Amino acid sequence: xxxxxxxxxxxxxxxxxxxxxxxxxxxxxxxxxxxxxxxxxxxxxxxxxxxxxxxxxxxxxxxxxxxxxxxxxxxxxxxxxxxxxxxxxxxxxxxxxxxxxxxxxxxxxxxxxxxxxxxxxxxxxxxxxxxxxxxxxxxxxxxxxxxxxxxxxxxxxxxxxxxxxxxxxxxxxxxxxxxxxxxxxxxxxxxxxxxxxxxxxxxxxxxxxxxxxxxxxxxxxxxxxxxxxxxxxxxxxxxxxxxxxxxxxxxxxxxxxxxxxxxxxxxxxxxxxxxxxxxxxxxxxxxxxxxxx
Numbered sequence: 001x002x003x004x005x006x007x008x009x010x011x012x013x014x015x016x017x018x019x020x021x022x023x024x025x026x027x028x029x030x031x032x033x034x035x036x037x038x039x040x041x042x043x044x045x046x047x048x049x050x051x052x053x054x055x056x057x058x059x060x061x062x063x064x065x066x067x068x069x070x071x072x073x074x075x076x077x078x079x080x081x082x083x084x085x086x087x088x089x090x091x092x093x094x095x096x097x098x099x100x101x102x103x104x105x106x107x108x109x110x111x112x113x114x115x116x117x118x119x120x121x122x123x124x125x126x127x128x129x130x131x132x133x134x135x136x137x138x139x140x141x142x143x144x145x146x147x148x149x150x151x152x153x154x155x156x157x158x159x160x161x162x163x164x165x166x167x168x169x170x171x172x173x174x175x176x177x178x179x180x181x182x183x184x185x186x187x188x189x190x191x192x193x194x195x196x197x198x199x200x201x202x203x204x205x206x207x208x209x210x211x212x213x214x215x216x217x218x219x220x221x222x223x224x225x226x227x228x229x230x231x232x233x234x235x236x237x238x239x240x241x242x243x244x245x246x247x248x249x250x251x252x253x254x255x256x257x258x259x260x261x262x263x264x265x266x267x268x269x270x271x272x273x274x275x276x277x278x279x280x281x282x283x284x285x286x287x288x289x290x291x292x293x
Contacts, residue, residue: 002024002232002234003020003021003022003023003024003025003051003232003233003234004020004021004211004212004230004231004232004233005018005019005021005051005052005055005085005230005231005232005233006018006019006020006212006213006227006229006230007055007227007229007230007231008216008220008225008226008227009225009226009228010188010219010220010223010224010225010226011184011185011188011191011192011220011223011224012188012224013181013226014180014184014185014188015178015179015180015184015192015220015223016178016179016181017176017177017178017179017216017219017225018052018055018056018176018177019174019175019176019212019213019216019219020048020051020052020085020174020175020176020233021173021174021206021211021212022044022047022048022051022174022175022233023170023171023172023173023174023206024234024235025047025051025087025173025233025234025235026040026043026044026047026048026162026170026173026235027169027170027173028234028235029043029044029047029088029089029090029235030043030044030168030169030170032235032273032274033090033091033094033274034094034095035091035094035095036094036095036096036097036168037097037106037164037168038074038096038097038098038106038107038108038111039074039091039093039094039095039096039111040162040164040168040170041106041108041162041164042074042077042091042108042111042140043077043079043089043090043091043094044162044170044173045108045140045160045161045162045175046066046068046077046079046089046140047087047089047235048160048161048162048173048174048175049066049079049140049141049158049160049175050064050066050079050080050081050087051081051085051087051233052085052175052176052177053066053081053119053177054081054082054083054084054085054086054087055083055085055229055231057081057083057123058083058123059083059123059124060083061082061083061124062082062083062121062122062123062124063080063081063082063121064080064081064082064119064121064122065078065079065080065118065119065120065122066078066079066080066081066089066117066118066119066120067079067117067118067120068112068115068116068117068118068140068143069115069116069118070113070114070115070116070135070138071113071114071115072110072111072112072113072114072115073093073098073111073113074091074092074093074096074111074112074113075091075092075093076091076092076115077089077090077091077092077112078090078271080272084231085231085232085233085234086233086234086235086236086238087233087234087235087236088235088236088237088238088272088273089272090271090272096111098110098111108138108140109137109138109139110138111138112135112138112139112140113138114134114135114138115134115135115138116132116133116135117132117133117134117135117144117147118130118131118132119131119132119147131147131151131152133147133150133151140160141159141160141175142158144156144158144160144177145157145158148179154179154180155179155180156177156178156179156180157176157177157178157196158175158176158177159175159176159177159201159202160174161173161174161175161201161202161206162203163203163206163207171207172203172206172207173203174202174203174206174215175202176202176215176216176219178192178196178219188223191221191222191223192219192220192223194221195218195219195220195221196219198218199218199219202215205218212230213227237272237275239270239272239275241277244277245287247268248268248279248284248287249287249290249291253288253292256284256287256288256291257288259284260284260288263281264281265278265279265280265281266278266279266284267279
């Protein structure tokens with residue numbers, strides 16, 4: 001089954017809700033980067049958040065980047081998403097391995113450590129919007145909740161979960177984001193709070209066989225709701241040889257000439273999908289000539 005995201009409203013459109021099942025896309029990221037379980041959990045959580053925050057973008061060409069930099073052994077995580085919820089990402093140190101934490105779970109907090117979260121929205125304007133907060137937990141969901149409250153002044157609840165199986169594959173992955181809009185009544189907010197208290201974790205719901213709409217129904221309870229959109233989400237890297245060629249040309253004639261003078265092929269690496277691009281001296285010369293024409 002394809003990964004799926006639901007975008008909905010509830011309580012007379014005073015609450016907006018995003019629910020995402022991301023098992024397959026997180027599994028693809030894990031296979032691509034050969035991550036350890038704790039690195040898989042950290043990357044999967046941020047990829048899941050990216051899929052939902054991508055759905056918040058307005059323009060077709062808008063792009064979102066989530067970047068965590070921490071002093072833990074993971075060092076950092078980068079995720080990008082477009083407005084269609086196509087996401088890609090990587091961790092700086094994919095082979096980090098830590099003991100389980102005090103409650104017997106993967107120690108994402110210890111892997112991330114203290115640091116910062118950057119949220120960058122490129123909407124085609126001269127300067128992108130950049131929000132930054134200090135990490136409050138390193139668990140990622142709590143940090144994003146704090147980000148929405150402080151940087152965007154939007155009271156929110158963020159839940160993210162990745163369950164790794166014994167063979168290091170992704171057993172479950174998903175999340176939800178709930179945001180309270182201006183004008184939401186105390187009654188609606190109280191009902192939401194009561195409903196959320198009955199949810200132990202997003203992965204427990206997925207393990208029980210819940211689909212995205214089932215999870216939405218558990219969140220809203222007796223509140224009225226409307227599903228605005230259902231979409232597929234996926235791990236997608238848009239790198240290509242043509243894009244890499246353009247990047248080389250953008251370095252300028254002198255830099256290309258220096259590479260040609262070195263007399264050796266060059267290799268460029270995409271951090272998001274681990275693909276390598278090789279260019280021979282002749283190919284560099286052809287790019288140089290084409291750039292001058």
